[in-house]
Amino acid sequence: MKLKDAMLLTGNHAAAYGAMLAQPKVMPIYPITPQTPVAEKLTEFQLQGLLDAEFITPESEHSAMAACISASLTGVRVFTATSSQGLMLMHELLHFASGARTPIVMVNANRTVASPWGFWADHTDSLSQRDTGWLQYYVENPQEALDTVLQAYKTAENPSVLLPAMISYEAFYVSHSLEVVEIPSQEAVDSYLPPFDPELRFDPEQGRSFGNVVSQELYYRHRKQLSQAMDKVFAIAKDADEKWKELTGRTYGLVERYKCENAQHIIIAMGTISGTARAAVDKMQSDGIPVGLMKIRLFRPFPVDKLRQELAGRDKVIILDRGSSPGTGGGSVLHQEVKSSLYGLKNAPEVYGYLAGVGGTNITPEKIEDLVKRSLKEKSTTKSIWGW
Amino acid sequence: MKHYEIAEEKVFLPGHGACPGCAMALALRYVLNIFGRNSVAVIPPSCMGPMMGAQPYSSMLIPIFHNSFESSASSAAGIKRALRARDRDDVNVLALAGDGGTYDIGLQALSSVAEHNEDIVYICMDNEGYMNTGTQKSSSTPRHAYTTSTPGGKESRKKNLVEIMAAHHVPYVATANIGYLDDFVTKIHKIKDMKGTRMIIVLIPCIDGWGFPGDAAATMSRLAVQTGVFPLYEVEDGTKYTINHGPEGLPVETYISRQRRYRHLTAEQVSEIQKEVDENWAKLEGMANLFSATM
Amino acid sequence: MSKTAEAVPTIWTNKRSDALNTGTWRSAIPVYQNRPSPCHLACPVHGHIPVWIEMLRKGLLHEAWQKIVENNPFPSVTGRVCHHPCEDACNRSEHDANLSIRLMERYLADLALEKGWLFPETASPKKEKVAIIGGGPAGLSAAYQLKLKGYTVEIFETKPKLGGLLRYGIPNYRLPAKVLDQELNRLAKLGIKYHTETAITGAAEYKQLQNKYDALFIATGAQRPRKLAQFENNPETVLDGLDLLYRINSGQKPELGPKVLVIGGGNTALDTARCAKRLAADVTIVYRRTENQMPSQETEILEAKEEGIRFTFLASPVKLEKENETQKLVCQKMQLGEKDASGRPRPEPIKDAFFALETDTVIMALGSDIETPPIDELETQDHLIKVDANQQTSVKNILAGGDLTSNDRFVSSALGAGKIAAEQIDLLLGGTGKEEHFTGTEVLYEQINTFYFPKNPATTKSLLPASERTRNFQEVQLGLTEQQALYEAARCFNCGWCVSCDNCFYFCPDMAIKINNPGNGENYTILEQYCKGCGLCVKECPRGAIVLKEESK
Incomplete structure (x- = not known):
């Protein structure tokens, strides 16, 4: 399919293009650094006539998410964007959105959480929302941001899923970095993403209501259905990625493997650290160290089966985590997630968890090489290590 | 008494879960039946939740979204915008919330929606406290009233939400209650034909929370007006005042002496309340004289 | 997990809540009850006053009149002369001012005469x-009710015309003869047989009637005037009040001296005084108590004063004296003492305190007594024929009413007694007797929801100006205009x-009241599936027509 254009875009603007091409009907967005350019670009599209949406500029992210949920339940596609404090202000409603089975798509520019104040790349904001029932994608560059917004809609709106999806990219490293981005045509996107027209919605002709108090049994059943829907995401998201490849030639997989074929050791990372790790892998392989990289692109649902399959028989797994959760065995969320995924696996590798890049600190290829070499020398520990 | 009509097709159904004699159920009957089937509403946690009925039953034939406590206004705005995007701008969108969800936790979202003049109707069922959870104080609870969170009586005044809304210059904000059904129904019809953010604050005397006999919700509604505690008035575009029903010279004593929540009051506290009511009325009359809707 | 939960798809x-049953929450249920109003209970004929006033308000004038004449065949008469205990009982008097029920009745009744409406x-x-002995209000009322029920009714009347005291005891300025004639003419159309100038006095005559008729109603009135012995021998100067009224109402113009004294304080005293005034006399009423104790109606006294009639209170006539050519009535001054059996203070003579009033004519209006019919075993009590609450005498199938059985001497009481007697006779002769139209307890003012009734003053009653009243017998009290009648009805x-x-219906928070189609019995149905028994409908019924009935489950 013919591509419309290739442009030099920041991650924020690329995400805005992705949103624009999805043609959402309602967009409640509250500004926050470093996400604000997403909202600004979208209003610009509206002025240019590229978009026909209802913009709402509420007084808070909380209200933005509230409007997203109710609009989505009324049967329209919605989009919003946020970051850090805004995401956490939404926390209550993130649960509400998944419970309401609304396929909202939101981009989140990962930013340190206060206090103290900071504006730096850090996954803690979104990682701390891992139990809210949202699909979570972590992307590493503007092109992936654009592509993933559209893949997320295709996945989330699938009638077997109907769950909200969050696409996270790091503050400034992605949000404000310019890269060449290929932008698919509206026709191409339209052929990929069918209109959102859910069977049940707030419609006077239907007269049906949602969300009142339920019995314990009904609640249990509802949560079970939600969980089952989440479990169906792997196959549907994978299909969405493959269809995207057919359309654009680009594919990412849900877990991206980089030079893993003969690697005894695997680095696991999310977001921009993956890019740095690729350079480190190239260098180490040329130095004869058999190490590869797996980038976790879909963090929720977590690719447990995929990791067990890929990591069985490997020697060591080195996890680089840009988010922290105090009290979880040293503080790395990703470390805990991977370890628990591998529990009981025969031929399981030794797992090393490093807190790397927390607070937006710079992780260089050399630093990664250091951490890998350190792992090769040392016994693994149950606790993750502050490794910067 | 037959100035008003109820739509042939009843939107609010019997079998709902309101307490016997509840003024809110009655108020809801008029709101829903007058706005009719071509409507969607949001209801945050409030007495209207149990009133609707337990899943999968509903006492309301229009779609209701049971939104989060603090987001009624923004949730309603979201629905309105989505309907507009679906070319269904003709559908009325209502927020039906209690005073806790409005004066307190929902005020921020409401302020934003009012400032944007979103095209929604907001009905605040004001029973002056968190009655659904067993009578805790809200910022709408009047001074000296007992609640479980103000066991010695509330020390601060009731918030004046009408003035807050008027300060947003919304097209319409009014007070009403079921003691004056003609007036209430007229107001509902009036806002149905308007656009933008419209609000009616309906005083809902709460049988259990305030403590009075189960058949007296209308009586108590009227006493609130006749003593000047809760005058019925409208403010249009933030500046045009119309007083519909004001005090009739009855002392507040006749109102508060009939409520258990004021049982502990000293004579001094009663006169404090009287003074406050007199002040409020003087101020309102002054505003109405300065900014009369008929001028 | 239960199967129920699995069965719910999303x-x-x-589902709709109206499939649920909230009626189980209830411990009491509202019941519509047409309760007796104070006016109804006070009314001697038990008129359905709130009912016909509603019809009047709705403009259903003929229906309203028909409702009135269910209990009273002479509303144009009572609309003028009834002592209206209904108005004294009216709950509205606690709100602003009582209703002018009598004048509303008169409005409808006069309209009926104008339109020629007939009885059913x-x-x-x-x-x-x-057989009915006595063609006064009691007898005519009984005859009317019995005739409507299908009985053959015959009236025996001593005088040449029917009407009794209505015709011969009430002056024209209070009750124009034309009005009475019209109402009597309408009654005559029902086919009641009248035997006028037929006195039934002897025991044999009564015996004959007892044999010939299935029941007797005796209402011969109290026609024997009370007299003071010391004035017996002076027929030129001393006249009897009732006799004077009879003569005036029969079209005579009795000659009275220029100075007239009327002795007494009841209606007859007032009537004769005012008649005398119209015959160009200077009139003073002499009464042994004070104005407050006068048995006559207040308005009568007021109107008499307007017409220039003077009053001398606390005075008791002793004798007539002639000094030169001037005749004087010597009176003894009285003072009020302890209360007597009537509840009024007893007048007591003040020793040696006498005074004299110049007079040409003295009219005695001291009341009258009954003649006891000569029937075996007919018991009397306190100078009246003894009857029970249903006007039944001590003799089987003989009933009595009117002044014969009561001292209160009111037209409406006589009409009521006639009606009650007719109901009782119907029962005795195998009919259904009295029908109950109302149930439950009297509606108290506290049970009226006054929110629905803004305060509105009573209609000002119109009178012929006093200056236009003397020298003629034109009607003094004027009726209501249509506008006034509707205004009063609305109150x-x-x-x-x-x-x-x-x-x-409008106040039910549970939509548990259904409005029935008109004419299908009750106006509303309580939907028991939904009614939670809150009682809001009871409280918001403006008029106390719903009560809450406890239910045991």
Whole structure:
């Protein structure tokens, strides 16, 4: 399919293009650094006539998410964007959105959480929302941001899923970095993403209501259905990625493997650290160290089966985590997630968890090489290590 | 008494879960039946939740979204915008919330929606406290009233939400209650034909929370007006005042002496309340004289 | 997990709450009850006052009149002369001012005469016959009710015309003869047989009637004037009040001296005084108590004063004296003492305190007594024929009423007694007797929801100006205009009477009241599936026509 254009875009603007091409009907967005350019670009599209949406500029992210949920339940596609404090202000409603089975798509520019104040790349904001029932994608560059917004809609709106999806990219490293981005045509996107027209919605002709108090049994059943829907995401998201490849030639997989074929050791990372790790892998392989990289692109649902399959028989797994959760065995969320995924696996590798890049600190290829070499020398520990 | 009509097709159904004699159920009957089937509403946690009925039953034939406590206004705005995007701008969108969800936790979202003049109707069922959870104080609870969170009586005044809304210059904000059904129904019809953010604050005397006999919700509604505690008035575009029903010279004593929540009051506290009511009325009359809707 | 939960497909609602039953919450249920109003209970004929006032308000004038004449065949008469205990009982008096029920009745009744409305058709004829002795209000009322029920009714009247005291005891300025004639003419159309100038006095005559008729109703009135012995021998100067009224109403113009004294304080005293005034006399009423104790109606006294009649209170006539050519009535001064059996302070003579009033004519209006019919075993009590609450005498199938059985001497009481007697006779002769139209307790003012009744003053009653009243017998009290009648009707609380205002329906928070189609019995149905028994409908019924009945489960 013919591509419309290739442009030099920041991650924020690329995400805005992705949103624009999805043609959402309602967009409640509250500004926050470093996400604000997403909202600004979208209003610009509206002025240019590229978009026909209802913009709402509420007084808070909380209200933005509230409007997203109710609009989505009324049967329209919605989009919003946020970051850090805004995401956490939404926390209550993130649960509400998944419970309401609304396929909202939101981009989140990962930013340190206060206090103290900071504006730096850090996954803690979104990682701390891992139990809210949202699909979570972590992307590493503007092109992936654009592509993933559209893949997320295709996945989330699938009638077997109907769950909200969050696409996270790091503050400034992605949000404000310019890269060449290929932008698919509206026709191409339209052929990929069918209109959102859910069977049940707030419609006077239907007269049906949602969300009142339920019995314990009904609640249990509802949560079970939600969980089952989440479990169906792997196959549907994978299909969405493959269809995207057919359309654009680009594919990412849900877990991206980089030079893993003969690697005894695997680095696991999310977001921009993956890019740095690729350079480190190239260098180490040329130095004869058999190490590869797996980038976790879909963090929720977590690719447990995929990791067990890929990591069985490997020697060591080195996890680089840009988010922290105090009290979880040293503080790395990703470390805990991977370890628990591998529990009981025969031929399981030794797992090393490093807190790397927390607070937006710079992780260089050399630093990664250091951490890998350190792992090769040392016994693994149950606790993750502050490794910067 | 037959100035008003109820739509042939009843939107609010019997079998709902309101307490016997509840003024809110009655108020809801008029709101829903007058706005009719071509409507969607949001209801945050409030007495209207149990009133609707337990899943999968509903006492309301229009779609209701049971939104989060603090987001009624923004949730309603979201629905309105989505309907507009679906070319269904003709559908009325209502927020039906209690005073806790409005004066307190929902005020921020409401302020934003009012400032944007979103095209929604907001009905605040004001029973002056968190009655659904067993009578805790809200910022709408009047001074000296007992609640479980103000066991010695509330020390601060009731918030004046009408003035807050008027300060947003919304097209319409009014007070009403079921003691004056003609007036209430007229107001509902009036806002149905308007656009933008419209609000009616309906005083809902709460049988259990305030403590009075189960058949007296209308009586108590009227006493609130006749003593000047809760005058019925409208403010249009933030500046045009119309007083519909004001005090009739009855002392507040006749109102508060009939409520258990004021049982502990000293004579001094009663006169404090009287003074406050007199002040409020003087101020309102002054505003109405300065900014009369008929001028 | 239960099967029920599995059966629910989604978290979206799909069922209506009206399938549920909230009636189980209830411990009491509202019941519509047409309760008796104070006016109804006070009315001697038990008129359905709130009912016909509602009809009047709705403009159903003919229907309203028909409702009145169910209990009273002479509303144009009572609309003028009734002592209206209904108005004294009216709950509205606690709100602003009582209703002018009598004048509303007069408005409808006069309209009926103007339009020529007739009484309803009588029921199919029954074989039983009833004789009525006395063609006054009690007898005529009984005759009317019995005739409507289908009985053969015959009236025996001593005088040449029917009407009794209505015709011969009430002056024309209070009750124009034309009005009475019209109402009597309408009654005559029912086919009651009249035997005028037929006195039934002897024991044999009564015996004959007892044999010939299935029941007797005796209402011969109190026609024997009370007299003071010391004035017996002076027929030129001393006249009897009732006799004077009879003569005036029969078209005579009795000669009275220029200075007239009327002795007494009752209605007859007032009537004769005012008649005398119209015959160009200077009139003073001499009464042994004070104005407060006068048995006559207040308005009568007021109107008499307006007409220039003077009053001398606390005076008792002793004798007539002639000094030169001037005749004087010597009176003894009185003072008020302890209360007597009537509840009024007893007048007591003040020793040696005498005074004299110049007079040409003295009219005695001291009241009258009954003649006891010569019937075996007919018991009397306190100079009246003894009857029970149903006007039944001590003799089987003989009933009595009017002044014969009561001292209160009111036209409406006589009409009521006649009606009650007719109901009792019907029962005795195998009919259904009295019908109950109201149930429950009297509606109290506290049970009226006054929110629905803004305060409105009573209609000002119109009188012929005093200057136009003397020298003629033109009617003094004027009727209401249509506008005034409707205004008064609109003021009525309709205590206890459902007027289909739908307020109960509008105030039900549970939509548990259904409005029935008109004419299908009750106006409303309580939907027991939903009614939670809150009582809001009871409280918001403006007129106390709903009560809450406890239910045991």
